[in-house]
Amino acid sequence: MRLCKGCGTIVALQQCRFRPFSFMHRHPLSRRNFGALSALSAVAACAPAGWAQPARPAPGRITIAVGGQGVLYHLPLTIADRLGFFQAEGLDVTVQDYAGGALALQATQAGAAQVCSGAYEHTLRQHARGHDYRAFVLQGRAPQQALGVSMRAMPGYRRPGDLKGRRIGVSAPGSSTEVMARMLLARAGVNPREVSFVGVGSGAAALAALRAGRVHALCHADPVMALLEQKGEVRIVGDLRTLHAAQDLFGGAMPASCLYAPQAFLQKEPLAAQALANGIVHALKWLQTAAPADLVKAVPSSYLLGDRAVYLAAFNRVRETFSPHGLMPDDGPATALRALAEIHPEMAGPRTGLSRTFTNDLARKARLKFGV
Secondary structure (H helix, E strand, C coil): CEECCCCCCEECHHHCCCCCCCCCCCCCCHHHHHHHHHHHHHHHHCCCECECCCCCCCCEEEEEEEECCCCHHHHHHHHHHHCCHHHHCCEEEEEEEECCHHHHHHHHHCCCCCEEEEECHHHHHHHHCCCCEEEEEECECCCCEEEEEECCCCCCCCCHHHHCCCEEEECCCCCHHHHHHHHHHHHCCCCHHHCEEEECCCCHHHHHHHHCCCCCEEEEECCHHHHHHHCCCEEEEEEECCHHHHHHHHCCCCCCEEEEEEHHHHHHCHHHHHHHHHHHHHHHHHHHHCCHHHHHHHCCHHHHCCCHHHHHHHHHHHHHHECCCCCCCCCHHHHHHHHHHHHCHHHCCCCCCHHHHECCHHHHHHHHHHCC
16 A cells, blocks of 8 residues: 555555656546545635635736826825725726826826826817827716906906906816816907916915916816815806806816726726726715715825815815716717817817717726616
């Protein structure tokens, strides 16, 4: 008798014909033993803590570029990142913050990030330039921005025409803050070419620029504008922070913040893209019922700009503008293109390519997963 090195059983010497490197030796019980070992391996994979577990694949690593993450415009991204919703989907996400959305887009174009959190109109403008970018989960369904005139720099302000020749602060040239400022001015009868747009960044930097007199007016998102308004430092002359205001100005649903990426990324990394959409939709669901205390615990204290009450008041005002499910509204792309064409006439024309600037496929799957 001896121990068979092939199957681990004690057998008569003449019964064991195991040969190293042979997948199956001719032991009479070899097939049965092989099946038993396979079954044990399957049990081990589902065993409780303490058992040997098979190694899991490393989570996907994704970099998201964003312009001014501290504003409420990008709150779903912040929630998904801070509360571990991306991690729960198997992703290792790094969020790179830039002064404005145009700079975040440039980072994505340069390959420093695979995905951008920014305004949907960026995908339209890139499409017009021959670049295939596509929004795949919507965060906001209104621009959430306001244009305010500095009471210190222009105490005698009376009408929009008074802004001619003045400096208007935006997060960065080419960002959604400049786009919205141009639209608001054009609707008020002021040619955007008659003002100067100055990049002032976001958060505390934007506040400092207005207070120091570097700009005469500021177009930005909350909580920046809410804080200036509450302290009486600006007079709001254009407001897009509610669904009603945005629909009234644009004549339809105006898609705003979203996650967008090159079509090549969506094709090459479909699982990562779906996981990102899942994380954002999870955050959107969380925001629908989040209590004030939960919100201030979730975001970095610096995002509050030193005034928790103003931050929460601003959140309550824009809360309705967050998408409940991440889907692009049916009339959203056409509305956005029509609005852009007012300040960029070259974008007016056939709209047959609109379907290539967004997809609802990933958000639909995420919606089913989270029941929203």
